Amino acid sequence: MLVIPKSGTPYNQWKLTSFTPCANVCSMSTTSAPSSSTLPGIPWSALARLIRLYNQTGTYLLLLPTLWALALAAQGFPPLSLSVVFILGSFLMRSAGVILNDLADQSFDREVDRTKTRPLASGELPRRQALMLLFLLLFLSGNLLWFLDPFVLWLAPWALLLAILYPFCKRWIQIPQAVLGLAFGWGTIMAWAAVRGQLDGPAWCLFGATAAWAVAYDTIYAIQDQDDDRRIGVKSSALLFGPFIYLGVGAALSIMLLLLCTAGWLAGIGWPYYATLTGLALFFLAQIGQLRKPIVPSQAFRMFRTHVWVGAAVLIGLLAGLLN
Numbered sequence: 571m572l573v574i575p576k577s578g579t580p581y582n583q584w585k586l587t588s589f590t591p592c593a594n595v596c597s598m599s600t601t602s603a604p605s606s607s608t609l610p611g612i613p614w615s616a617l618a619r620l621i622r623l624y625n626q627t628g629t630y631l632l633l634l635p636t637l638w639a640l641a642l643a644a645q646g647f648p649p650l651s652l653s654v655v656f657i658l659g660s661f662l663m664r665s666a667g668v669i670l671n672d673l674a675d676q677s678f679d680r681e682v683d684r685t686k687t688r689p690l691a692s693g694e695l696p697r698r699q700a701l702m703l704l705f706l707l708l709f710l711s712g713n714l715l716w717f718l719d720p721f722v723l724w725l726a727p728w729a730l731l732l733a734i735l736y737p738f739c740k741r742w743i744q745i746p747q748a749v750l751g752l753a754f755g756w757g758t759i760m761a762w763a764a765v766r767g768q769l770d771g772p773a774w775c776l777f778g779a780t781a782a783w784a785v786a787y788d789t790i791y792a793i794q795d796q797d798d799d800r801r802i803g804v805k806s807s808a809l810l811f812g813p814f815i816y817l818g819v820g821a822a823l824s825i826m827l828l829l830l831c832t833a834g835w836l837a838g839i840g841w842p843y844y845a846t847l848t849g850l851a852l853f854f855l856a857q858i859g860q861l862r863k864p865i866v867p868s869q870a871f872r873m874f875r876t877h878v879w880v881g882a883a884v885l886i887g888l889l890a891g892l893l894n
Contacts, residue, residue: 616689617703620672621665627875628668631787632754633660634881635780638888639758642772642837643765646892651717652764659714660757666707667733667753669700674737682798684867718764725763729756745807747788751781775833779826786822787877789815790861793870816861823854830884840894846887850880 622628636656640648672679672690679691689695708730715723732753739746755777762773785807792799792808793815799806811818827847834843857873865873 613689613695613699616695617699620669620689620695620700620703621707622668623665626661626664627878629661629664630878631784631881632664632757633657634878634885635754635776635783636660636757636761637885638881639761639773639776640765641885641888641892642776642833642839643762645837647889648765652761655714655717656757656761656764659711662707662711662714663729663733666704666711667736669704669707670733671737673697673700673704675740678802678804681802682795684794684798718760719767721763721767722760725756725760729753729760732756740804740806742805744805744810745785746805747785747792747807748781750788751784754784755780770836772833772836775829775836779829779833782822782825782829783877783880786819786826787874789819789822790857790870790877791874793865794867816858819861820854820858823858827851827854834888834891837892839888839891841891842894843887843891846883846890850883853880 618624633656637648637653640652640656672688675685676690676697679685679688685691690697690700712726715726732749736746736749736753739749743749758776758780759769759773762776763769789807789811792806795804795806796808798804799809807818808815827850830847831844834847857876860869860873
């Protein structure tokens with residue numbers, strides 16, 4: 571509303587007086603408008619941490635054995651299309667797997683120093699949002715199957731079943747790492763079938779080698795949580811082996827090397843492959859020697875992560891042996 575000033579009022583005072591009501595109205599409307607920062611949104615940071623987006627060690631450990639199988643089944647470099655499908659599938663299924671694990675272990679994770687800050691355990695992320703992301707990841711993974719041999723469609727449900735079972739096995743069996751090994755090893759079976767449309771002896775050797783390898787490296791990983799697992803009643807191979815962890819890990823790695831050698835012999839691979847396995851055997855001996863001494867959690871984690879390079883070395887040696 572415009573206020574007419576009295577005669578003789580200076581112009582600058584007339585201007586200020588006449589616009590004061592407008593200023594008040596604008597101030598009121600600005601204050602009462604809802605702020606966009608308070609509107610609910612997608613918790614991207616929590617979802618990224620939920621799937622371990624910034625730590626892809628698990629994805630590599632799942633992916634590399636499938637690449638072994640693809641290369642061995644193709645007798646060389648596998649088709650690019652299959653490689654892309656299994657790279658995407660490994661990322662999606664590993665991401666789904668850690669969500670399943672966190673959903674199952676939410677109450678346990680709150681009691682463990684290393685895991686109590688995870689999004690579900692800390693309450694930062696509701697279970698509903700975790701389940702929505704899980705279903706999305708499984709949906710995307712399932713759609714990748716349409717690009718593979720129909721035989722793989724019959725194998726895929728077993729991979730999902732093993733992924734669902736694993737988080738609960740630490741309540742039931744002394745070596746839950748064995749079930750993790752079966753889940754990770756099943757990728758080699760699916761990869762072989764994707765190339766050949768059937769399953770042959772070397773595929774089962776790679777499956778067994780991957781399962782044994784997973785028992786070894788996940789036992790090392792479980793050293794980090796020994797005290798907490800013992801306190802809350804969670805089972806693990808690290809607790810089962812106790813002071814003889816080095817023997818348990820050594821036995822698993824020996825089985826891995828034996829089965830990898832058998833797979834190479836059945837497939838007729840050249841000497842570079844066996845030279846690579848010999849080098850890995852020496853590396854394993856050094857790591858087993860480390861395990862004979864007390865290991866702190868940070869050291870156990872570093873030892874665990876070196877197994878990504880083990881998997882990469884097997885793949886390089888395998889390709890070199892096939893192309894020799």
